Amino acid sequence: MRALALLLLVVVAFMSSGAAAVGRQLRFGGKRGEFKILQVADMHFGDGKSTPCEDVLPRQVASCSDLNTTAFIRRMILAERPNFIVFTGDNIYGFDASDAVKSMNSAFGPAVSAGIPWAAVLGNHDQESTLSREGVMTHIVGMKNTLSQLNPAGPHVVDGFGNYNLEVRGVEGSRIENKSLLNLYFLDSGDYSTVPSIPGYGWIKPSQQLWFQHTSSRLQKIYSSKPEAQKGAAPGLAYFHIPLPEYASFDSTNSSGVKQEGISSATVNSGFFTTMVAAGDVKAVFTGHDHLNDFCGELRGIHLCYAGGFGYHAYGKAGWSRRARVVLASLEKTQKGSWGTLKAIKTWKRLDDKKLSVIDAQVLWSKSSTTKQTD
Numbered sequence: 378m379r380a381l382a383l384l385l386l387v388v389v390a391f392m393s394s395g396a397a398a399v400g401r402q403l404r405f406g407g408k409r410g411e412f413k414i415l416q417v418a419d420m421h422f423g424d425g426k427s428t429p430c431e432d433v434l435p436r437q438v439a440s441c442s443d444l445n446t447t448a449f450i451r452r453m454i455l456a457e458r459p460n461f462i463v464f465t466g467d468n469i470y471g472f473d474a475s476d477a478v479k480s481m482n483s484a485f486g487p488a489v490s491a492g493i494p495w496a497a498v499l500g501n502h503d504q505e506s507t508l509s510r511e512g513v514m515t516h517i518v519g520m521k522n523t524l525s526q527l528n529p530a531g532p533h534v535v536d537g538f539g540n541y542n543l544e545v546r547g548v549e550g551s552r553i554e555n556k557s558l559l560n561l562y563f564l565d566s567g568d569y570s571t572v573p574s575i576p577g578y579g580w581i582k583p584s585q586q587l588w589f590q591h592t593s594s595r596l597q598k599i600y601s602s603k604p605e606a607q608k609g610a611a612p613g614l615a616y617f618h619i620p621l622p623e624y625a626s627f628d629s630t631n632s633s634g635v636k637q638e639g640i641s642s643a644t645v646n647s648g649f650f651t652t653m654v655a656a657g658d659v660k661a662v663f664t665g666h667d668h669l670n671d672f673c674g675e676l677r678g679i680h681l682c683y684a685g686g687f688g689y690h691a692y693g694k695a696g697w698s699r700r701a702r703v704v705l706a707s708l709e710k711t712q713k714g715s716w717g718t719l720k721a722i723k724t725w726k727r728l729d730d731k732k733l734s735v736i737d738a739q740v741l742w743s744k745s746s747t748t749k750q751t752d
Contacts, residue, residue, distance in 0.1 A: 403461060403494060403524070405558065407548040410708035410716045412559060415459035416616070417701055418665025418684035419466070419500070420446050421691035422484035423473035432693040443483070445689040446699075449729045450487040453701050456733050462488045464497040465665045466566075466618030469513075470690055471505020480506065481516055489521045496525045496561075498539045500618040500666065501568035501578060510568065514538040525563075529588055536582035537565030542592050548708065548716040553605050558719050559706050560596050560611055560658065562589060566619040570643070578619050580643035586652045593656040610658040612719055612742055614704065619643065620664045623650045624681050627674030633737045634672030634683070634726070637694065641667050653679060660722060660742040663702065668693055671700060671726060673739065680741045685726060698728035709744065720744050 405412045422428075422443050430441035453459075464485065474480035488495040497517050504510035517525050517539075526541035544557030567579020597610045625640040653659040654677050661673075661680040668686030675681075685700040686693050693699065702724060709720035725738035 403543060403545045403561075404554075405545060405548050405706075405708055405716065406460070407550065407716065410548060410710070412461070412545050412706045413457060413459045414614075414704040414706075415453055415457055415462045415701060416663050416684045416704065417450060417453075417462060417464050417687050418618075419668055419686050419691050420464070420468050420484050420688035421470040421502070422446060422468065422480050422688065423470050423690050424475055424480065425483055428473055428690045430689040431691060432695050433689065434695050441689055443688075443690050445729075446687065447483070447487060449687065449689075449699060449701070452729070452733060453727060454487060454491050454493065456727065457703055459493060459703070462493055462495040463561075463563075463616050463663070464488075464495065465616050465663060465684065466498050466500025467502045467665065467688075467691070468497055468500065469503055469506060470688075471502050473690065474506040477506035477508040477513060478516055481513070481520075485517070485520060485523075489523075492522060494522055494524050496523060496543065496563060496616075498563050498617055499537075499565055499568075504568065511538050514565075529592075533588070534584065535588045536584045537567060539563060539565045540585050540588055542596075544596070545706070547718075551716050553607070553718065556600060556605060556607060556611070556718075557596060558611050558708065560593075560613040562592070562613055562615040562659070564589070564615065564617040566617040566664075567643075575643075575645055577644040578641060580619070580645060580647040581617065581649040582647065586647070586649055589649075590652060590656060593658055597658060607718060612660045612706075612722060613656075613658040614722075615653065615659050615662045617662075617664055619666050620683070621650050621662070621681065622646045623676055624664075624670075624674075624683075626676050627672060627681070632672040632674030633739055634685075635670065636672050637669035637697075638667055640670075650676075650679070661704075661724075663704070669697070671702075671737075673724065673737070673741070682724065682741075698730050698734075700726050700728050702726050704741075718744070 469480040543561040545559040547553040670683040671685030673682040684702040711717040721743040
């Protein structure tokens, strides 16, 4: 009965939030003109109750397992009432997951049972169990309530598994209800280098960057075209697992949050950051991989953000709470009082402590005060 009551609360929380996903379409809610995204990074889910926690306080060891990760997700859903959940890789820890399907079903279970739309990208550990990298992503795509996609359709082959984009459209009934006001990009940042002369982790390949460029250009063209042509480009957010080398540009003097370990990017720079800067629409990038980093820093108009480690069967730091990142996109009101285009993008983190403490709230992007709509 208690479990059923919790599930009902989660479903009611999502339904009352206002935003919607009609079929495979996400949309801003008309009640508050908002769209909220919960990022879950590095769950490292294994075999459930039998999988022990790593790097927790001595008093936590005996009773701590993957179930703590599940409980944290459920608490976050109830506290934040997200409209969308993004899992940014290392969703399962392959070496300790005896059955990849069972582990994924358990790991993503809270999002599925809550009826909340969700999407996932792969990390470097997801394929180390009983399924290949393609097999893992194929299973994810077939799960309930997911908007994840294996790869873009078309004649050109794109490297990796899980490169796709999703649109968040305007409020239903508004003049711009058919425009995407926030564009979400998901990319497979790979696992490990397959080039003998290049050691270390994988990177976003040229074929993926070309897909991103074409997708961004297409979305910008639609946004500025009739009917209801808009100025500029709709803001975009990018989600993938392995951080870019540019994350090393930040320290405590030019970022919020903390940097407690090195940046485990690829040992080569694929140029994807430059590609995003040139495209002009991406305002923030969200990654995982380095569990002890949770900072956000701005470089050339793009915020590069970590979520911080979420999962309990993952390395961490005893006494340093597991955490999740939240992003809130909000619309502006037009002069006639209806909902218009995007006004601001904010972010904060919540800790898995007694109060689910909120920390490091900041504005990632805001619309110029000189731009006015006359709807």
